[in-house]
Every structure is written in C-alpha cells, then in structure tokens.
Amino acid sequence: MPKVYIDPGHGGTDPGAVGNGLQEKALTLDISLQLRNILLANWAVDVRMSRTTDITRSLAYRTDDANAWGANLLVSVHINSGGGTGFESYRYPTSDAATVNLHNALHPRVIGGMRTIGGVTDRGLKTANFHMLRESAMPAVLTENLFIDSVADSNLLRRADFITATARGHAEGIAAYLGLSAPNPPTFSTIVDNTTAGRFTASTNWGTSSYSAQRYGADYRFANPTLASDSAWFKVNIPAAGNYRVEVRHPADPGYNSSAPHVVVTASGNRTVNVDQRSSGGVWRSLGTFGLAAGDRNLVAVSRWTSSTGYVVADAVRVTRV
Ligand SMILES: [Zn+2]
Numbered sequence: 001m002p003k004v005y006i007d008p009g010h011g012g013t014d015p016g017a018v019g020n021g022l023q024e025k026a027l028t029l030d031i032s033l034q035l036r037n038i039l040l041a042n043w044a045v046d047v048r049m050s051r052t053t054d055i056t057r058s059l060a061y062r063t064d065d066a067n068a069w070g071a072n073l074l075v076s077v078h079i080n081s082g083g084g085t086g087f088e089s090y091r092y093p094t095s096d097a098a099t100v101n102l103h104n105a106l107h108p109r110v111i112g113g114m115r116t117i118g119g120v121t122d123r124g125l126k127t128a129n130f131h132m133l134r135e136s137a138m139p140a141v142l143t144e145n146l147f148i149d150s151v152a153d154s155n156l157l158r159r160a161d162f163i164t165a166t167a168r169g170h171a172e173g174i175a176a177y178l179g180l181s182a183p184n185p186p187t188f189s190t191i192v193d194n195t196t197a198g199r200f201t202a203s204t205n206w207g208t209s210s211y212s213a214q215r216y217g218a219d220y221r222f223a224n225p226t227l228a229s230d231s232a233w234f235k236v237n238i239p240a241a242g243n244y245r246v247e248v249r250h251p252a253d254p255g256y257n258s259s260a261p262h263v264v265v266t267a268s269g270n271r272t273v274n275v276d277q278r279s280s281g282g283v284w285r286s287l288g289t290f291g292l293a294a295g296d297r298n299l300v301a302v303s304r305w306t307s308s309t310g311y312v313v314a315d316a317v318r319v320t321r322v
Contacts, residue, residue: 002178003046004039005071007132008032009078012056017081019147020154024079025054027157031145032077034167038240042171043180063135073102073177074140075170076132079157080147086121087111090142092133099139106141106173113169116241116291117162117267120146139177143170161241161267161293168240188244188321192234193217194314201298202232202314212251214282220250220315223304225257231301232314241267241294242321245286248300249316252281257310261303267293274306277313289322 008028010016016024029051036047048069050062066074080088087110091103107125114120133140145166146153156162175181192199195217202221210219221232238244246264250256256277264271264287273287292299302314 001044001046002073003048003069003071004174005048005050005066005069005074005138006032006036007050007062007066007074007076009076011051011054014056017079017148019081019149020151022148022154022157024081024148027079027145027148027163028077029054030163031167031170034164035075035077035170038168038171039174043175043178045178045180059131060135063132067137071138073138073174074132074136075106075174076140076142077170078142078144080144081149082147083149084123084147085150085153086123087114087146088123088126088144090126090128090130090133090144091140093127093129095127096139099141102139102177103141105177106143106170109173109176110143110145110166110169113165113172114146114156114162117159117165117293118156120156160295164294165241168242188239189318190236191316191318192236193316194221194232195219199235200233200314201235203230205230205304206232206314212253212281214251216249216282216316220313222311222313225306225308225310225312226304227307229301229303229305231263231303233298234300234314234317235297236299236317236319237296238292238294238299238319242292243289244292245289245320245322246300247284247286247318247320248275249284249318250275250277250281250313251315252277252279254278255310257306257308257312259306259308260312261306262287263301263303264288264290265297265299266290278310284318292319
C-alpha cells in the first residue's frame with residue numbers, strides 16, 4: 001500500500017500564525033485529521049502523521065520520522081499570514097519529476113475543493129527552500145491554506161464545511177498522484193423517518209396517521225395547509241461537503257396536497273420543490289441533486305405554506321451522496 005505522510009504544521013508551544021481569533025496549529029491539525037480520515041475511508045493507503053494532537057514537534061523530527069517510515073509522499077499543511085489572500089503551494093526548487101507530478105496533482109484539487117465553498121484566490125504553484133521540502137527523502141509539497149490575518153480568508157477558515165472541502169481536495173490530489181481510482185461510490189446514504197429518534201420535529205398541528213398502506217415505517221404525519229410555514233423538519237448529518245440526491249417518500253391519496261412545498265437547505269441557500277402528493281405514493285421520489293455543506297442540521301422541511309388544498313404529508317427522507 002502507498003505510504004502517505006501528513007504533516008500538520010506547528011503545534012504545542014508553537015502556535016504558528018495567529019489572527020482573527022484563529023491559530024494556525026489548530027487549523028492545520030483539523031485539516032490533516034480530516035485528510036487522514038478521508039484517505040483511509042476511500043482508498044487502500046497507509047497514513048502516518050507527524051502529530052495527531054496539539055504537541056510540539058521539531059522540523060527535524062518531522063522529516064526524520066517520514067524518512068524512517070519510508071513514506072511515498074509527504075504533504076505539509078500550513079496556513080499563511082503576512083498580508084495577502086488565497087491559496088498557494090510549494091515544492092523544493094530543484095525537485096524531481098515525481099515531486100512536480102505531486103504538486104501538479106495536488107494544487108488544482110485543493111483549490112477546486114475550496115471553491116465549492118467560497119471564492120478563493122489562486123496564488124499559484126511556487127518553489128521554496130523550506131526544511132520540510134529539502135530534508136524529506138520523498139516527493140513533498142507544502143500547502144498554505146489561505147491567510148489567517150485576512151478577514152475574508154479567516155471567515156472561510158472558521159467554517160467546518162470549508163475545512164472539510166480543503167481536506168477532501170488534498171485527499172483527491174494525493175489519490176490522483178498515486179493513480180488511485182475515484183472514491184468508492186456507496187460513500188453515504190441515510191434514511192430519516194418521521195419516527196427516527198431526534199431527527200424529526202413537527203408542531204402539534206401535525207397529526208399522526210397509519211391510514212395509508214403506502215406509509216414508510218409505522219406511520220406518517222399530516223397537517224392542513226395554511227399560510228404559515230409551521231414546517232415538519234427532517235434532520236440529517238451530512239458527512240462531507242458534496243453533491244447529494246435528496247428523495248422523499250409519502251403515501252398518496254386523492255385528498256392530499258397537489259403542491260406540498262419541500263425546502264432543502266443547500267450550501268447555496270434554501271431550495272423549494274413542490275410535490276404533488278396525490279400520486280406516486282409509497283416510492284422514493286427525487287427532489288433533485290443539491291450541493292450540501294457538511295454538518296448535522298435540519299435539512300429537509302415539509303411546509304404547510306401552500307394555497308393548494310388537501311393534507312400535506314411528511315413521512316421519510318433519503319439522502320445519498322452522488
Ligand atoms: Zn506554518
């Protein structure tokens with residue numbers, strides 16, 4: 001198995017750069033731990049890290065450790081400072097072809113990941129005589145992931161979905177360099193029923209019924225339409241920023257609503273899809289594919305706010321990574 005060495009910059013008594021209430025050492029560790037987890041979850045690789053907690057490591061320790069382990073590549077993760085904005089990455093000035101390949105694979109995928117969340121300036125691929133690049137015996141790249149002293153950059157660095165997207169970009173770059181295939185598709189799929197503990201909320205205006213045999217699970221919830229939202233919410237834990245297919249299931253009945261509003265909380269705002277609940281009952285129906293941010297949140301609402309007549313029904317939601 002390829003051996004991937006991940007070096008979260010700084011740590012312990014060395015906070016690295018600080019600014020806007022953030023510390024470089026914490027951000028580099030957060031990105032690096034997620035990078036490790038994404039790599040191990042998706043590809044057959046070995047991963048070793050220079051640190052997995054907030055401890056002090058010398059630069060010599062880091063490169064000695066990577067060299068002794070016989071890593072096939074090294075990625076050192078840092079946050080920039082000093083009055084700038086954006087992403088840049090470094091290799092040693094007299095690198096071999098393999099290092100150039102790693103650099104070329106990594107850089108665009110990291111910035112591509114970042115740009116799924118927000119606008120990021122591409123400062124380009126650079127060279128520098130850094131210890132981590134000079135003293136490592138394998139292809140090595142150092143990434144400078146935005147500027148901690150930029151207000152705009154720090155606002156991105158504060159977002160969990162941005163950190164995850166940055167880690168995923170690193171992982172995809174490493175996988176591409178190693179010639180590993182795209183991540184295994186069945187990465188994530190989950191169903192939330194109206195009875196799933198802690199994952200469904202609705203006001204007492206929503207009745208409970210097991211009338212229709214098309215129901216998912218034991219029962220479903222229903223309410224009269226009204227010109228107020230009073231939504232029933234399905235809460236879903238999205239493991240990583242990305243594209244997901246969102247489906248709903250409901251029993252159908254001629255007396256149900258012809259235009260029941262379903263609201264999906266996407267990474268770029270709320271999207272409303274109206275569902276005709278008079279037909280297509282008892283099967284999964286796609287609301288579409290949406291870019292979703294990572295995190296556990298109320299994700300899909302069934303709203304009562306419609307001028308169409310007939311009960312609006314909330315039964316089950318399925319979310320699948322695509
Ligand atoms: Zn640093």
